[in-house]
Amino acid sequence: MELLMEVLDKIKPSEEERALVNAVTREIVEIAEEEIVKKDLEVIPRLVGSIAKDTYLSGDHDVDLFLAFPPEVPLEELRKIGLELGKAIGERLESYEIAYAEHPYVRAFYKGFDVDIVPCYNVKSWREVKTAVDRSLLHTEWVIKHLDGRNDEVRLLKKFLKGINAYGSEVYVRGFSGYLTELLIIKYGSFMNLLESVGFLARSKIIDLGGWLKKEPEIAYKTVERERESPLIVIDPVDPRRNVASSLSWEKFGVFYFKAKEFVERPGIEFFFPSKAKTGDYKALLKKKGTNLVTLLFPKPELVDDILLPQLERSAKGFEKSLKREGFEVFDLNWGYTERAFIMLEVDRVERSRVILKPGPEFLSERAIDFYSKNQKVWIRGKRLYSEKEVKESIVDVIKDLLIKNQVALGKNLSGVIKNAEILINFVPPELEEEAYLFLSKEKWNIKG
Numbered sequence: 001m002e003l004l005m006e007v008l009d010k011i012k013p014s015e016e017e018r019a020l021v022n023a024v025t026r027e028i029v030e031i032a033e034e035e036i037v038k039k040d041l042e043v044i045p046r047l048v049g050s051i052a053k054d055t056y057l058s059g060d061h062d063v064d065l066f067l068a069f070p071p072e073v074p075l076e077e078l079r080k081i082g083l084e085l086g087k088a089i090g091e092r093l094e095s096y097e098i099a100y101a102e103h104p105y106v107r108a109f110y111k112g113f114d115v116d117i118v119p120c121y122n123v124k125s126w127r128e129v130k131t132a133v134d135r136s137l138l139h140t141e142w143v144i145k146h147l148d149g150r151n152d153e154v155r156l157l158k159k160f161l162k163g164i165n166a167y168g169s170e171v172y173v174r175g176f177s178g179y180l181t182e183l184l185i186i187k188y189g190s191f192m193n194l195l196e197s198v199g200f201l202a203r204s205k206i207i208d209l210g211g212w213l214k215k216e217p218e219i220a221y222k223t224v225e226r227e228r229e230s231p232l233i234v235i236d237p238v239d240p241r242r243n244v245a246s247s248l249s250w251e252k253f254g255v256f257y258f259k260a261k262e263f264v265e266r267p268g269i270e271f272f273f274p275s276k277a278k279t280g281d282y283k284a285l286l287k288k289k290g291t292n293l294v295t296l297l298f299p300k301p302e303l304v305d306d307i308l309l310p311q312l313e314r315s316a317k318g319f320e321k322s323l324k325r326e327g328f329e330v331f332d333l334n335w336g337y338t339e340r341a342f343i344m345l346e347v348d349r350v351e352r353s354r355v356i357l358k359p360g361p362e363f364l365s366e367r368a369i370d371f372y373s374k375n376q377k378v379w380i381r382g383k384r385l386y387s388e389k390e391v392k393e394s395i396v397d398v399i400k401d402l403l404i405k406n407q408v409a410l411g412k413n414l415s416g417v418i419k420n421a422e423i424l425i426n427f428v429p430p431e432l433e434e435e436a437y438l439f440l441s442k443e444k445w446n447i448k449g
Contacts, residue, residue: 004191007272008152011159013058024111025051025063028093032065032117035088043085044068044122048140050178053147055154063115065089066136068122075130079103082119089117099304102132126239138238143182146209146237156191156272157181163272164259165445166252172309174249176256183209183234183244198260201232202253210237251445258447277443282436286426291331292350293436294395295428298421300341301413311411312336315418316343318409322402327352328395334439338431341417344439350395350425360385396423 013021025047032045049064050056067085069078083098086106090096093115096108106117120133129135147154161167161176169177176184187207188194194201212220212235220240227233231253232245263271286293296319301308312335320330329348336342360371362383372378375387402408403419410418428436438444 001192001267003267003269004156006269007156007159010273011057011155012152013056017058021051021056021061024061024113028063028065028089028110028113028115031092032067032089035085035092036067039081039085039088041081041085042070046122046137046140048136052140053143053182054151055143055147055158055178055182057155057158061113063110063113064136065115065117066133067117067119068137069119071121071123071128071130073121075103078119078121086117086119126236126241129239135236135239135242139179139236142238143179143186146186147182148186150185150190153185153189153191154182157185157194159272160191160259160263161256163270163274164255166255166259169247170306171247172305172313173252174247175252176248177244180234180244180248183207183237192264195260195264198257202257205231205233207232207234210235210240212237212240216240255445255447277438278441279434279437279443280441282428282433282440283426285437285440289440291440292347292395293426293428293440294345294347294350294399295424295432295436296343296399296418296421297340297424297429298342298414298417300337300339301417303413307413308337308341309335311414312341312343315408315410315414316345319343319345319399322408323347323395323398326398326402328398332439332442334435334444336435338435341414342432342435343418343421344428344436346440347395351392352395352398354391354393355388356391358387358389360387396425399423 029045029047036043036045044067046066046068047064048066049062051061051063056062067082069082073081083104083106087096087098090106090108093108093110096106098104099107099116103119105119108115108117118133120137121128121130123129123134123137126135126138158167158178158181161181166175167173167181168175169180184194184207185191187209188197206224208220213224220235223235223241223243224233227243227246230243230246230248231250232248234244236242236244259271282293303311316333316335320333323330323345331346331348333346334344358375360375360378361367363380363385364383368385371385371387378385378387380386400423
């Protein structure tokens with residue numbers, strides 16, 4: 001298809017770019033080898049990820065350098081020595097910082113490249129895996145062995161998924177990982193075959209490229225059973241215990257499903273290179289829809305996105321649940337940050353009617369007849385008269401009361417800042433006007449474009 005060739009011209013690294021990537025990665029590996037020799041360590045530097053597999057997109061130059069330790073090294077020793085070695089390598093690059101996953105690693109920068117320097121075990125099979133990152137070595141080897149020259153098909157799929165906002169396995173994205181895209185191309189042979197087979201993929205649900213359901217049925221079927229609620233089960237060809245698509249959400253799979261069908265019917269460059277979402281006046285949109293926007297604004301905690309965004313999501317869903325319990329209808333949620341963090345809630349109304357108890361005088365007192373005549377419902381409890389009064393209660397007061405009583409499930413690092421949040425009704429500061437419009441109009445995630 002001519003369109004796909006046009007896309008490839010834009011996303012495939014040129015020979016000059018490829019030469020630069022190879023030269024820089026070679027330098028990084030040589031620096032690592034020199035530091036390993038200096039420390040007299042039995043460690044092998046291994047390149048993994050899209051650069052090692054040659055499935056990276058033009059301009060996307062993240063280097064994943066894994067420091068492979070012998071399997072017999074104790075885990076605590078691997079963490080300690082691996083971090084020291086990573087820092088020694090990082091000091092010879094332009095800059096570095098310590099990052100944290102299952103264990104600490106070094107995130108460095110060198111000649112325009114982001115470089116992750118990660119300690120791991122030099123495993124040969126899934127039975128030797130001790131940490132989550134160990135599999136990356138096996139993943140790289142397996143893909144290189146089985147991709148069979150279909151690297152550009154992976155590039156097309158990656159760019160398509162990026163274009164429809166369904167790429168990335170991070171907890172705040174829950175889309176398709178790079179490794180999953182490679183396995184899907186190996187399974188279906190090409191980008192177009194995959195898109196044309198998306199209906200079958202959704203129905204069949206299970207992909208077992210490693211043949212684990214026959215070789216290790218007990219383990220593989222446990223994986224299938226555990227992951228049965230997932231939209232897709234791709235048993236890792238290097239480890240029968242793992243579903244490669246475990247982080248994929250139904251929402252992102254649904255976007256892929258519809259966009260794949262749409263592309264097959266009507267191919268277009270905009271699937272790969274989407275135009276900027278249309279924006280407009282969020283206040284006019286609110287008036288037209290007849291709904292209301294509640295926005296909580298609070299200082300952004302110093303947390304990495306992997307931690308902050310899931311906690312913002314948890315907090316937004318906590319408000320949704322609590323407000324529904326209080327009688328408000330919550331149509332949709334949004335969360336994120338600019339200068340400050342925010343949670344947006346689209347709700348049916350910002351006031352509710354509430355009945356409160358209205359104590360009156362004793363029924364034999366001088367004021368009793370007046371109280372009796374002025375109130376619709378009156379009853380006696382003991383010697384005292386009582387009535388009830390209907391009042392209007394603002395959603396702002398409801399939210400504040402819920403927070404005071406700890407009746408909203410919040411992200412564990414956000415409780416303090418959210419309890420002191422500024423609460424805005426049908427108004428946002430200038431930096432959030434576009435975000436508010438995209439949220440209310442559904443342009444932010446409208447699968448019909």
